[in-house]
Amino acid sequence: MTTSTTVTAQPVRTRLVVLTAIGAMLVCPLTFAQSAAATAGPSGKISPVAPRKEQVQAIVQEAYNKFKNDTRGKNADYIPELGKVDSKLFGIAIVTTNNQTVSVGDTKTAFSIQSIAKVFSLALAMEEQGADKIFDKVGSEPTGRAFNSPVAVVDMPTHTGNPLVNAGAIATVSIVSGKTPEEKWNKILGFYSRVAGEKLTLIDSVYKSEAATNTGNKALSYLLAKYDRIYADPFESVDVYTKECSVGVNALQLARMGATLANYGVNPATGEQVVKRENVPEILSVMMMAGLYDGSGKWAWHVGLPAKSGVGGGIVAIVPGKGAIAVFAPPLDEAGNSVKAQEVIEYVANRLDYNLYSPASVGLK
Ligand code: DON
Numbered sequence: 001m002t003t004s005t006t007v008t009a010q011p012v013r014t015r016l017v018v019l020t021a022i023g024a025m026l027v028c029p030l031t032f033a034q035s036a037a038a039t040a041g042p043s044g045k046i047s048p049v050a051p052r053k054e055q056v057q058a059i060v061q062e063a064y065n066k067f068k069n070d071t072r073g074k075n076a077d078y079i080p081e082l083g084k085v086d087s088k089l090f091g092i093a094i095v096t097t098n099n100q101t102v103s104v105g106d107t108k109t110a111f112s113i114q115s116i117a118k119v120f121s122l123a124l125a126m127e128e129q130g131a132d133k134i135f136d137k138v139g140s141e142p143t144g145r146a147f148n149s150p151v152a153v154v155d156m157p158t159h160t161g162n163p164l165v166n167a168g169a170i171a172t173v174s175i176v177s178g179k180t181p182e183e184k185w186n187k188i189l190g191f192y193s194r195v196a197g198e199k200l201t202l203i204d205s206v207y208k209s210e211a212a213t214n215t216g217n218k219a220l221s222y223l224l225a226k227y228d229r230i231y232a233d234p235f236e237s238v239d240v241y242t243k244e245c246s247v248g249v250n251a252l253q254l255a256r257m258g259a260t261l262a263n264y265g266v267n268p269a270t271g272e273q274v275v276k277r278e279n280v281p282e283i284l285s286v287m288m289m290a291g292l293y294d295g296s297g298k299w300a301w302h303v304g305l306p307a308k309s310g311v312g313g314g315i316v317a318i319v320p321g322k323g324a325i326a327v328f329a330p331p332l333d334e335a336g337n338s339v340k341a342q343e344v345i346e347y348v349a350n351r352l353d354y355n356l357y358s359p360a361s362v363g364l365k
Contacts, residue, residue, distance in 0.1 A: 110250050181237075304361075
């Protein structure tokens with residue numbers, strides 16, 4: 001029985017992958033190519049903006065060499081387990097919308113996804129309730145304050161701020177449907193795994209460490225309750241939120257999660273439409289405004305790409321239609337964003353004309 005399932009399922013999956021790859025190349029000829037023919041459009045012309053895989057590999061390697069000895073920043077240690085992670089770990093991965101990959105360094109080492117998880121619970125909540133309801137219940141205003149600020153909850157007219165700060169993310173988790181917190185958590189983990197194209201799991205030691213120290217997040221959840229801006233039990237919502245932040249990913253998986261957003265919600269490796277196509281622009285807009293918290297303005301100025309950071313040391317940046325770049329390097333700056341990851345993404349984005357606000361990003365030189 002197992003054999004017949006495998007035999008019949010395989011061609012469908014293969015067809016899906018092939019169709020998606022063809023679709024990606026037709027709809028978006030801007031992904032980088034292994035050969036000139038792969039980027040030639042219907043006119044036979046080669047896309048003026050598609051860098052070659054060898055060129056991307058070389059630039060990523062350059063970035064790795066340039067920043068690998070940068071020792072600025074410090075591991076997060078308010079979650080004690082994160083303070084124990086080797087600060088020298090450093091990996092860079094790119095996955096394109098036509099599923100090509102480039103990776104340098106520690107791209108297979110699992111680290112906790114932390115706040116990057118917030119992007120994908122937002123996607124799940126939007127999937128279930130639609131963009132308008134999530135906008136009403138959580139909002140989309142940058143707070144200009146630290147990611148865990150209780151002052152923002154008091155000050156902001158929406159109280160929740162946006163789905164990428166802790167308060168807004170806890171509210172977003174509270175919206176995800178499920179009869180029990182367990183059911184909610186399993187749904188979230190299953191969803192993340194489909195976005196990554198691989199089964200993801202909880203890093204239990206990180207979860208226990210954060211669960212034992214997250215009094216600030218519990219306080220945020222109770223403040224939200226005061227303003228009627230949390231939609232399930234506050235502490236149960238914080239617990240599911242803490243679990244989602246403790247999911248383990250590596251840089252390659254994270255780049256694939258980003259590439260799924262770059263690819264209109266279709267995972268470039270499995271061909272599955274995981275995130276609703278119509279929700280992608282809104283998700284990317286919040287990432288642009290709040291993905292690096294009170295470092296988001298500086299990031300937009302220098303890099304011009306929607307991105308999300310996590311205190312585990314990861315950052316993923318999305319290049320719509322082209323792919324995503326994920327970097328893992330634990331030491332963080334004051335705002336809680338990986339120092340090396342910011343440096344690398346800025347460098348690669350500049351070299352490859354990825355800044356969305358530059359006409360060069362669509363091939364105008
Ligand atoms: O709730 C927290 O504080 C962490 N689980 C996540 C914070 C985070 O990753 C902020 N990111 N830069």
